[in-house]
Amino acid sequence: MDNSGVGDSGGVGDSGRVGDSGRVGDDFGRDWPGTEVEAIAVQERLRGRVRAATPAGFRPRTATGLDVHYTDVLVAAVCTVDLETLELVDSATCQGPESFPYVPGLFAFRELPLLLRALDKLTTPPEVLVCDGQGLAHPRRFGLACHAGVLTGIPALGVGKNALGDFEQPGPRRGDWSALTDGGEVVGRALRTQDNVKPVFVSVGHLVDLDTATDLVLTLAPRYRLPETTRQADHLARS
DNA sequence: GCGACAG
């Protein structure tokens, strides 16, 4: 088939050209508001495009981690690792000035513009995006991972170090998990990736279900709390 | 109303 990147369904090429090149970074569907009110409106408009099911035959060979480091400017880094060996196979960075203030719930507007430009620089098309933050585990069900997935058309999931919703402590062993809820709705999982270590918070971004996302995160974190994708991207962003 | 709040 063809999961070559941009412009999945929905179809309203409301800003910029329609994707035809297979590049990750097409302008399709992108707009970067300048105010919080506009940003929330963008989230409300795009949230309906999220697909929380894993496409049949989804067998990624690589996973791509996204992270942003804050200094004078923002440094976005993306790192693709082989899911078999967890070795780095591709990476890119991009830096630029702060373009949106930090507002919990409006994260994507701060980090995504640079992250998308970094994704454009990759040699190999990403198969699944592992975002540093939440996906559906978000007050409007449209966190960074959903936004990244919808704008690129690439399967995406969120792995947060902290949660926005409510959860009970999962069991103490690697692989144990408990439901992460918000307003009584299950929006993700508190997942223990290492024995007796604080859990991470996994949620669906786009084109993956919660079980698949959980499996991927466990695969990516055989030894450390955070997935290798995140660790590699974090390392690259601060170098 | 007030506080808390992904990175």
Added chain:
DNA sequence: ATCTTGTCGC
């Protein structure tokens, strides 16, 4: 996110 020493453990 970032400001920051030492310390315990594999």
